[in-house]
Amino acid sequence: MRSEEKLGDIPAKSGDRQMTDKGQSLRGLGSLLKRRNLKDLLAVVVPVVIFSLAPHFYSNEILLISIMIYVALAEGVNIIYGFTGYLPFGYVGFYGVGAYATSLAILDFNLPPEVSIIVGGAISALVALVLMPLLRLKGSYFAIATLAAAEALYAIIGNPSLKSITQGPYGINIGSVYSSGGSYVVAVVLLGLSILTVIAVKRSKLGLALRAIKNDPVSASLSGVNVVVERTKAWLISAAIAGLAGGVFAWTITIFYPSAVFDISISVFAIVFALFGGVGTTMGPVIGAVVLYGLYSYVGVTQPQYFQLIFGAIIVVFVLFVPKGIVGLLGTAINRLGSLGQRQRG
Amino acid sequence: MLFEYAVVAGVLFGLFYAFLSIGLNLVFGVQRIVNLAHGDVIMIGGFASWELYYTYHISPLLSVVLVIPPTVLAGFIIYRLIDGPLSRAQDPEMLSLILFFGVSQILEALVTIFLGNNQRSIPDSSLVHGPVHFLGQSYPGVWWIVAGASIPMVGLVILYLYRTKLGTATRAIMADPIEAAAVGIDVRKVSAITFGVGLAITASVGAIAPFMIGGVDPSEGVNLTILAFAVIVIGSLGNIGGTVVGGLIFGVAFELAQLYLPSWSSLIPYVLLLAVLLFKPSGVLGKRVRSA
Numbered sequence: 100m101r102s103e104e105k106l107g108d109i110p111a112k113s114g115d116r117q118m119t120d121k122g123q124s125l126r127g128l129g130s131l132l133k134r135r136n137l138k139d140l141l142a143v144v145v146p147v148v149i150f151s152l153a154p155h156f157y158s159n160e161i162l163l164i165s166i167m168i169y170v171a172l173a174e175g176v177n178i179i180y181g182f183t184g185y186l187p188f189g190y191v192g193f194y195g196v197g198a199y200a201t202s203l204a205i206l207d208f209n210l211p212p213e214v215s216i217i218v219g220g221a222i223s224a225l226v227a228l229v230l231m232p233l234l235r236l237k238g239s240y241f242a243i244a245t246l247a248a249a250e251a252l253y254a255i256i257g258n259p260s261l262k263s264i265t266q267g268p269y270g271i272n273i274g275s276v277y278s279s280g281g282s283y284v285v286a287v288v289l290l291g292l293s294i295l296t297v298i299a300v301k302r303s304k305l306g307l308a309l310r311a312i313k314n315d316p317v318s319a320s321l322s323g324v325n326v327v328v329e330r331t332k333a334w335l336i337s338a339a340i341a342g343l344a345g346g347v348f349a350w351t352i353t354i355f356y357p358s359a360v361f362d363i364s365i366s367v368f369a370i371v372f373a374l375f376g377g378v379g380t381t382m383g384p385v386i387g388a389v390v391l392y393g394l395y396s397y398v399g400v401t402q403p404q405y406f407q408l409i410f411g412a413i414i415v416v417f418v419l420f421v422p423k424g425i426v427g428l429l430g431t432a433i434n435r436l437g438s439l440g441q442r443q444r445g
Numbered sequence: 446m447l448f449e450y451a452v453v454a455g456v457l458f459g460l461f462y463a464f465l466s467i468g469l470n471l472v473f474g475v476q477r478i479v480n481l482a483h484g485d486v487i488m489i490g491g492f493a494s495w496e497l498y499y500t501y502h503i504s505p506l507l508s509v510v511l512v513i514p515p516t517v518l519a520g521f522i523i524y525r526l527i528d529g530p531l532s533r534a535q536d537p538e539m540l541s542l543i544l545f546f547g548v549s550q551i552l553e554a555l556v557t558i559f560l561g562n563n564q565r566s567i568p569d570s571s572l573v574h575g576p577v578h579f580l581g582q583s584y585p586g587v588w589w590i591v592a593g594a595s596i597p598m599v600g601l602v603i604l605y606l607y608r609t610k611l612g613t614a615t616r617a618i619m620a621d622p623i624e625a626a627a628v629g630i631d632v633r634k635v636s637a638i639t640f641g642v643g644l645a646i647t648a649s650v651g652a653i654a655p656f657m658i659g660g661v662d663p664s665e666g667v668n669l670t671i672l673a674f675a676v677i678v679i680g681s682l683g684n685i686g687g688t689v690v691g692g693l694i695f696g697v698a699f700e701l702a703q704l705y706l707p708s709w710s711s712l713i714p715y716v717l718l719l720a721v722l723l724f725k726p727s728g729v730l731g732k733r734v735r736s737a
Contacts, residue, residue: 236723404554407557
């Protein structure tokens with residue numbers, strides 16, 4: 100009995116592992132792995148199915164697409180912040196670059212929008228590669244440096260001197276390729292892809308290496324983990340997701356100004372959603388984005404300052420008291436209930 | 446002639462930038478607190494100054510001093526509240542960064558809710574009438590007044606740090622909090638006071654900042670925070686004297702960029718910040734290189 104109880108306790112302590120019921124973990128490692136497969140499968144399939152069917156019940160497609168974009172962004176923040184502890188304040192920079200790269204691929208090279216969005220993701224990853232030296236910085240310097248980098252990207256892309264290339268501050272118009280059905284499909288793909296990526300990172304050697312680095316970079320590097328290389332991988336993946344999300348936004352909206360895609364509150368939203376749901380978990384950012392952005396779109400659009408207040412409070416409260424987010428909170432509650440039930444049975 | 450004008454303007458603004466950033470450096474130096482709400486404290490100082498001017502006809506120059514006592518007290522209390530969680534954290538520096546990012550959102554939201562989303566400005570005539578002539582050029586009078594006010598304020602901070610007992614204790618904590626505690630310094634109390642002083646000097650610059658940045662509005666915080674970061678990183682983090690050098694370098698670079706590359710001048714703070722972080726993370730005056 101004692102050893103069984105210990106087995107059951109392990110997932111609760113290492114919070115980033117999937118939460119498992121006491122009863123399930125007793126059946127041994129084989130079923131644990133199967134259960135993990137099932138959970139991961141559901142984590143991808145359930146949101147994708149729900150969002151695929153949603154337009155039949157709810158007509159505001161733009162809102163649904165926005166939620167999916169924010170799920171992707173929150174998952175992207177999750178990959179870099181949740182797994183490495185590096186907080187990218189300037190995450191919005193990749194989103195903006197993705198939106199612009201996608202639009203310019205459509206306008207200048209007549210590429211189909213779906214391909215252009217992939218180009219957007221690739222260009223964002225390329226920009227992340229250029230900004231790679233930032234990863235040498237310590238966490239807090241990194242956060243501020245990325246913010247400066249995002250503002251610099253905005254100042255470059257929105258610069259009147261580049262009017263001939265980017266239209267400068269006068270905005271982009273890709274109305275000729277507008278397709279509400281098409282952009283909805285790619286948004287669902289983006290949603291599934293972002294969740295899948297987090298699962299893949301989590302289960303891969305990369306995820307293991309990143310967790311080791313986050314816990315103790317010195318010990319990790321002594322055990323043969325190349326700290327900079329592993330961090331860079333997470334950084335590039337996360338930037339590519341933001342680029343794709345920006346591309347999907349561009350295709351959905353078709354007319355936008357640089358101020359709309361380089362708005363620092365996009366970073367804020369993505370970070371808050373990830374923190375609220377729980378960083379380092381698969382479903383946390385999904386729950387955070389759906390709940391908070393849904394709430395925001397119902398009450399927050401007319402009076403954003405109240406939401407800013409709530410978001411600020413969420414950051415302070417969650418960082419201080421609920422570092423594992425809603426998912427962590429639920430996991431602890433389930434585990435407590437489980438051990439309570441077991442005690443009663445025993 | 447234009448070149449001289451840009452340099453003089455850069456020096457005037459540089460003094461102001463030093464005043465604007467020194468509080469951030471003070472707060473960072475003591476307990477490695479990254480105050481991302483720095484710009485919002487400046488903004489609140491600006492609104493306080495606006496209210497005092499329009500309601501009680503108090504000169505903004507007087508407000509520079511008036512906002513200090515309440516902010517020191519507020520800072521002292523805030524520090525006591527966050528001290529516990531911060532000292533228990535695995536990475537206090539990172540935690541403080543996210544925490545104050547949340548605080549910055551809260552402050553911006555509260556000011557918008559209570560005072561509205563409009564930009565407000567205080568007329569230049571509240572400080573000085575007419576331009577100032579210097580070396581055959583004419584400059585807005587407020588530039589000289591603000592730069593003139595910045596010198597004694599920055600000087601007072603430096604005097605406080607290097608000529609008072611409390612300042613010596615503060616510098617001891619900056620160098621090594623554990624050794625400071627070992628020689629009998631009440632680290633918690635001195636840190637709380639320094640945090641309060643750091644915030645107060647920041648609110649204080651806010652009272653005259655509207656003259657230099659064209660007004661005060663609730664959303665100005667983020668950009669001012671980045672600007673202040675650029676200045677203290679250039680001057681080197683934790684080095685209070687370096688902030689003056691950082692401010693002057695930044696001010697002159699910005700004015701020259703505005704003269705020769707006007708459409709790219711908005712890039713200057715970000716590029717300077719990134720360049721210094723990447724190539725000389727210890728700052729222009731720094732000796733030790735921070736481990737990345």
